[in-house]
Amino acid sequence: xxxxxRRAFAASTAAAAxxxxxxxxxxxxxxxxxxxxxxxxxxxxxxxxxATARIVAALLEKDLGQPFNVVNRTGGSGVVGxxxxxxxxxxxxxxxxxxxxxxxxxxxxxxxxxxxSYTPLALMNEDPPGIQVSSTSPYKTVKELADAIKxxxxxxxxxxxxxxxxxxxxxxxxxxxxxxxxxxxxxxxxSNGAAPAMxxxxxxxxxxxxxxxxxxxxxxxxxxxxxxxxxxxxxxxxFPDVPTLKEAMGIDYSTGAWRGIAGPxxxxxxxxxxxxxxxxxVFDSKEFKEFMANRGFGTVWGDAAQFAAFMDKGDAAMGVAxxxxxxxxx
Amino acid sequence: xxxTLIQAFNLITTWEVIIAMLAASVYGLVIxxxxxxxxxxxxxxxxxxxxxxxxxxxxxxxxxxxxxxIFSGDIPGALLRIPGTPASAAYADEAYAMTRKGEAELxxxxxxxxxxxxGIAGTLSLMILAPPLAEIALSFSTFEYFWLALLGLMCxxxxxxxSPVKAIAGMFLGLLVSCIGIENPGGVPRFTFGVxxxxxxxxxxxxxxxxxxxxxxxxxxxxxxxxPIPRRKFGSILAGQWTLTKKYQWQMTxxxxxxxxxxxxxxxxxxxxxxxxxxxxxxxxxxxxxxGTGHVEGLVEAGASNNASVASGWxxxxxxxxxxxxxxxxxxGVLYMKGLNPGPTLFTEKASSMYAIYLLFxxxxxxxxxxxxxxxxxxxxxxxxPRSTVMPVIMLCCAVGSFAIxxxxxxxxxxxxxxxxxYVMEANGYPVAAMVLGIVMGTMVEQAxxxxxxxxxxxxxxxxxxxxSAILASMAIGAFIWPVAVWLWRRLKPRTAAAATTxx
Numbered sequence: 001x002x003x004x005x006r007r008a009f010a011a012s013t014a015a016a017a018x019x020x021x022x023x024x025x026x027x028x029x030x031x032x033x034x035x036x037x038x039x040x041x042x043x044x045x046x047x048x049x050x051a052t053a054r055i056v057a058a059l060l061e062k063d064l065g066q067p068f069n070v071v072n073r074t075g076g077s078g079v080v081g082x083x084x085x086x087x088x089x090x091x092x093x094x095x096x097x098x099x100x101x102x103x104x105x106x107x108x109x110x111x112x113x114x115x116x117s118y119t120p121l122a123l124m125n126e127d128p129p130g131i132q133v134s135s136t137s138p139y140k141t142v143k144e145l146a147d148a149i150k151x152x153x154x155x156x157x158x159x160x161x162x163x164x165x166x167x168x169x170x171x172x173x174x175x176x177x178x179x180x181x182x183x184x185x186x187x188x189x190x191s192n193g194a195a196p197a198m199x200x201x202x203x204x205x206x207x208x209x210x211x212x213x214x215x216x217x218x219x220x221x222x223x224x225x226x227x228x229x230x231x232x233x234x235x236x237x238x239f240p241d242v243p244t245l246k247e248a249m250g251i252d253y254s255t256g257a258w259r260g261i262a263g264p265x266x267x268x269x270x271x272x273x274x275x276x277x278x279x280x281x282v283f284d285s286k287e288f289k290e291f292m293a294n295r296g297f298g299t300v301w302g303d304a305a306q307f308a309a310f311m312d313k314g315d316a317a318m319g320v321a322x323x324x325x326x327x328x329x330x
Numbered sequence: 331x332x333x334t335l336i337q338a339f340n341l342i343t344t345w346e347v348i349i350a351m352l353a354a355s356v357y358g359l360v361i362x363x364x365x366x367x368x369x370x371x372x373x374x375x376x377x378x379x380x381x382x383x384x385x386x387x388x389x390x391x392x393x394x395x396x397x398x399x400i401f402s403g404d405i406p407g408a409l410l411r412i413p414g415t416p417a418s419a420a421y422a423d424e425a426y427a428m429t430r431k432g433e434a435e436l437x438x439x440x441x442x443x444x445x446x447x448x449g450i451a452g453t454l455s456l457m458i459l460a461p462p463l464a465e466i467a468l469s470f471s472t473f474e475y476f477w478l479a480l481l482g483l484m485c486x487x488x489x490x491x492x493s494p495v496k497a498i499a500g501m502f503l504g505l506l507v508s509c510i511g512i513e514n515p516g517g518v519p520r521f522t523f524g525v526x527x528x529x530x531x532x533x534x535x536x537x538x539x540x541x542x543x544x545x546x547x548x549x550x551x552x553x554x555x556x557x558p559i560p561r562r563k564f565g566s567i568l569a570g571q572w573t574l575t576k577k578y579q580w581q582m583t584x585x586x587x588x589x590x591x592x593x594x595x596x597x598x599x600x601x602x603x604x605x606x607x608x609x610x611x612x613x614x615x616x617x618x619x620x621x622g623t624g625h626v627e628g629l630v631e632a633g634a635s636n637n638a639s640v641a642s643g644w645x646x647x648x649x650x651x652x653x654x655x656x657x658x659x660x661x662x663g664v665l666y667m668k669g670l671n672p673g674p675t676l677f678t679e680k681a682s683s684m685y686a687i688y689l690l691f692x693x694x695x696x697x698x699x700x701x702x703x704x705x706x707x708x709x710x711x712x713x714x715x716p717r718s719t720v721m722p723v724i725m726l727c728c729a730v731g732s733f734a735i736x737x738x739x740x741x742x743x744x745x746x747x748x749x750x751x752x753y754v755m756e757a758n759g760y761p762v763a764a765m766v767l768g769i770v771m772g773t774m775v776e777q778a779x780x781x782x783x784x785x786x787x788x789x790x791x792x793x794x795x796x797x798x799s800a801i802l803a804s805m806a807i808g809a810f811i812w813p814v815a816v817w818l819w820r821r822l823k824p825r826t827a828a829a830a831t832t833x834x
Binding site for chain 2: 160195
């Protein structure tokens with residue numbers, strides 16, 4: 001019940017703000033965008049999602065000639081910000097950055113929002129997880145590691161990378177299932193993000209981590225850890241020596257944390273076409289490519305239709321993995 | 331070596347760097363001194379600005395703003411008993427007591443002087459000891475963190491002026507609050523009552539602002555205006571600091587060392603450094619009875635400690651990309667963005683940039699002294715302003731600051747709720763600082779304990795048989811048993827004596 005009233009309240013305030021902002025001239029009389037656009041980020045300032053959203057907003061501003069203001073709506077493990085995007089007035093003046101959590105939270109029963117609650121505009125980034133071990137680990141290849149995991153009793157091996165039920169936990173579950181093992185064959189040690197997990201790997205507290213390669217990069221470069229494989233269709237240009245799971249084990253399993261731009265459901269077609277076209281220019285720009293390469297973030301393009309199909313596929317896969325891990329309430 | 335130093339010097343002596351640094355310093359001082367706007371937030375809000383700056387200028391803004399903000403959190407703590415940042419909460423009561431005694435300039439002077447000293451000591455540790463310190467940090471697993479967090483919690487009873495029982499009760503309330511939300515090892519929502527906003531849990535900052543600032547405003551509304559502090563010229567701020575430095579040099583050194591060690595450990599930042607140092611200072615002081623009545627000793631140690639930890643927090647960030655605290659986490663993002671990727675190669679291939687970062691830290695800490703003095707002088711007018719004008723402005727700051735954290739009205743509601751809780755607690759003699767400590771440390775204690783048990787398949791042996799873990803465990807258990815033993819001994823001795831003299 002409180003959710004409904006809150007959402008209705010948010011929608012009505014957003015609508016009121018929109019009406020107030022319009023003044024006497026209706027927006028339809030002018031070419032979009034006629035006034036500043038708000039870009040909602042469901043995560044805190046200073047993080048990777050925030051940085052990506054800010055560079056995209058800066059480049060959109062340059063292309064479309066109106067300010068694109070990034071607003072961090074944090075709280076509720078991402079639910080608050082994702083709700084704010086979904087419940088905004090569908091006029092194109094409030095858009096936002098979706099993250100992979102939107103295809104996970106509804107399975108856990110945390111929200112009713114899912115990929116279908118939005119008008120997808122463009123997929124901008126995806127980072128696949130790698131499989132990392134400590135540099136003192138006896139396993140030199142992912143095959144050796146996998147054989148040792150299969151031979152060991154359930155729960156002997158410990159892995160980490162994020163909290164319980166987070167994206168990297170599900171990556172591990174998906175990999176175990178692809179090998180024909182139970183979801184809990186490797187025990188998951190929840191952590192507050194990838195950095196503490198990588199530190200614990202180096203401290204000898206864990207056997208493996210399944211966080212993304214950019215998150216593991218500094219420790220790998222420091223010679224404290226090794227990446228054995230990545231769960232992606234192709235190798236990462238920053239780590240050309242790390243094979244994909246398919247190359248190393250013949251397992252065709254890939255997943256990843258992604259970020260994309262979307263608006264509330266029911267965005268007018270002319271607005272969404274214009275935004276997607278502009279986002280394509282942003283994606284192809286030198287500034288964006290350089291920025292993402294510096295942070296070590298992968299760039300993946302998907303237009304509105306491809307992004308929608310991508311989210312649907314990911315959503316179904318997440319459902320399977322979360323049910324297997326016993327995390328789904330649906 | 332000398333060549334790289336000269337190159338580094340050339341890198342930072344450009345107009346862009348100098349202007350960026352000055353502007354960021356003033357900005358950091360202002361943000362840090364406003365209740366509810368933390369040093370972390372000051373840094374986070376700078377990130378979009380750094381997009382347009384050269385790499386060194388970008389780092390300069392972060393270094394300057396974060397160092398200044400940690401110091402200037404002391405200012406409202408001393409003048410109004412409202413700590414500007416969680417790192418100042420440990421000794422806000424003490425500094426305020428000094429202000430009531432008419433020693434505001436000494437308290438704030440100690441803040442700026444020993445913050446600068448601590449910052450420089452932290453930088454030196456970063457320059458000389460970075461690789462060995464980073465090795466120590468990397469050998470800490472969750473077993474060690476559990477004991478560390480437990481030691482942090484024990485500080486609650488040590489710093490409290492009220493009865494230890496009430497301090498422990500306050501701390502447990504804080505621990506209960508830290509259970510709220512889904513950010514727990516099980517990933518299960520707890521105490522959320524179906525409210526989306528509670529899923530993320532209660533952040534320490536709004537809770538802190540509530541119990542200190544809002545509760546203070548509520549008290550001010552109900553109590554008559556205190557006798558005004560005699561109007562006089564605000565004395566020299568730096569006078570007497572040299573005497574203090576000589577008198578408390580051991581405390582200062584200990585504060586620096588504790589700050590450096592805690593800063594290097596990922597996840598334990600300036601807040602914990604200040605608490606532990608203040609508690610240490612009280613525990614080992616020759617005159618512990620003076621603590622809480624406006625005694626400068628604890629301020630010296632804790633002030634030196636929290637700024638030392640800000641600099642040493644960069645050690646794991648620069649070497650491994652593991653943030654020492656939230657500020658360092660943001661800094662890592664900026665480093666990556668500017669092509670200064672953290673890692674050991676940064677120390678060899680980009681040595682001049684590294685030395686430039688060291689120099690920036692030292693300059694920022696030296697600049698802190700004149701800029702801090704100006705800021706203190708301006709802020710001292712608050713003491714002369716009538717309370718009826720100051721309090722509404724504080725209320726406004728609290729509301730704006732708590733909204734700004736997540737652009738979410740929930741933050742404002744949290745602040746209001748904790749204001750009421752804080753007021754009721756204080757009125758009944760329960761220390762609110764202990765509750766804040768519980769909220770800050772609760773997540774860390776639980777996370778470390780549960781994940782350790784998962785890793786050891788439920789065995790508690792690794793909590794004791796890892797070498798560093800064993801040392802920390804004996805410290806924690808010793809700190810727990812010591813006061814109990816003293817209490818029992820005191821209690822039993824007069825009783826046996828009494829039993830002997832009074833025949834029944």
